[in-house]
Amino acid sequence: MDTQPTSLQLREEHECHGGKVQFYEHFSHTLGLAARFGVFLPPAACQGQKVPVVYALAGLTCTEETFLIKSTALAEAAHLGLALVAPDTSPRGAGVPEEDKDWDLGTGAGFYLDATQAPWCKHYRMGSYIAQELPEIVEQALPLDSARRGIMGHSMGGHGALIHGLRAPTFWKSISAFAPIVHPAVVPWGKKVFTAYLGPDAAMWRAYDAVCLLEDGHKHPNTILVDQGAADQFLQRELQPWHLQQVAEQVGQKLNLRQHAGYDHSYWFVQSFAADHLRHHAENLKVG
Numbered sequence: 195m196d197t198q199p200t201s202l203q204l205r206e207e208h209e210c211h212g213g214k215v216q217f218y219e220h221f222s223h224t225l226g227l228a229a230r231f232g233v234f235l236p237p238a239a240c241q242g243q244k245v246p247v248v249y250a251l252a253g254l255t256c257t258e259e260t261f262l263i264k265s266t267a268l269a270e271a272a273h274l275g276l277a278l279v280a281p282d283t284s285p286r287g288a289g290v291p292e293e294d295k296d297w298d299l300g301t302g303a304g305f306y307l308d309a310t311q312a313p314w315c316k317h318y319r320m321g322s323y324i325a326q327e328l329p330e331i332v333e334q335a336l337p338l339d340s341a342r343r344g345i346m347g348h349s350m351g352g353h354g355a356l357i358h359g360l361r362a363p364t365f366w367k368s369i370s371a372f373a374p375i376v377h378p379a380v381v382p383w384g385k386k387v388f389t390a391y392l393g394p395d396a397a398m399w400r401a402y403d404a405v406c407l408l409e410d411g412h413k414h415p416n417t418i419l420v421d422q423g424a425a426d427q428f429l430q431r432e433l434q435p436w437h438l439q440q441v442a443e444q445v446g447q448k449l450n451l452r453q454h455a456g457y458d459h460s461y462w463f464v465q466s467f468a469a470d471h472l473r474h475h476a477e478n479l480k481v482g
C-alpha cells in the first residue's frame with residue numbers, strides 16, 4: 195500500500211445558494227490513484243457549524259460533477275442545511291487493457307464494489323473507498339456530522355446506495371435511490387461487470403446485490419425511498435424494481451417504492467424528485 199499522506203487539493207470553489215460547491219482531488223490509498231469528488235456545503239457549514247451529510251452516487255458514464263450539476267438539488271440542500279458529497283464513479287487511469295472500451299464496464303462503471311479479479315482488483319476498489327476512505331477524509335477535513343450520514347444514488351449509483359446502506363445500516367442512517375439496479379446478479383449490466391470484477395461464481399456476487407443482501411438477512415431500520423420512472427428505457431432489462439419490492443415484503447424491510455408515469459431514466463427524472471429525497475434524508479437524519 196502507498197504510504198503517501200492524504201492531501202486534499204481544492205481544484206474549484208463556487209458560491210451557490212448561500213453555501214459553496216467545491217471540487218477536490220486527493221491521492222486515494224484505497225484506489226492507488228488520484229481520485230476526485232465534489233461537495234456542496236450549505237450556509238451553516240460555511241460558518242463552521244457541523245451539518246448532516248448525504249453522499250450522492252452517480253450512474254454509469256458520470257463523474258463527480260454530474261449529480262451536483264444536473265440534479266438541481268442544491269437549493270433544497272441549502273434550505274435543509276444538508277451537505278452533499280459526490281464521488282467519482284470509478285478509478286481513472288488504472289491502466290486495465292480496454293477499460294475505456296465499454297460504457298458499462300471499467301472507466302465510469304466502478305459499481306461501488308471491490309474487484310477481486312485481475313486485472314481489475316488492483317485499483318477497482320470503489321467499495322472500500324465509499325465505505326471507508328472517502329467518509330474518513332472528507333469528514334475530517336470539512337464540518338460534517340459523522341453521526342448523521344445518509345446515502346443516495348441514481349441507477350448504478352442507486353445500486354451503490356442500496357448495497358452500502360444495507361451492508362452498514364448504523365454507518366449510513368438513511369438510504370434513497372432513483373431508478374436503481376436492484377438485483378445486478380440477474381440482469382445484463384450486473385452479470386457482465388460482476389463476472390469481470392468478482393469472477394464467475396455467483397455466490398461471490400451476493401455481497402454486492404441489494405436483493406441478495408436482504409435475502410441474506412441484511413436490513414435497514416429506516417424506510418428506503420426509491421423512485422422509478424415508468425417510461426425508463428432500462429426498466430425491464432436492467433432495473434426490475436419488482437424484485438426489491440418482493441423481497442422487502444418477504445423480509446419486512448420498510449420500502450417506499452414510487453412509480454412515476456411518463457418519466458424516463460434521465461436527470462430530468464432525477465431533478466423532478468431530488469428535493470423529496472433530500473427531505474427523506476433530513477427526516478431520517480433528524481435535521482432541524
Ligand SMILES: N[C@@H](CCC(=O)N[C@@H](CSC=O)C(=O)NCC(=O)O)C(=O)O
Pocket residue numbers: 252253254255256260264297348349350351460461
Ligand atoms: N450510453 C449512454 C447512456 C449512459 C447513461 O444513460 N448513463 C446514465 C446512468 S445509467 C446507469 O447507471 C446517466 O446518469 N447518464 C448521465 C446523464 O447526464 O444523463 C451514454 O454514454 O451517454
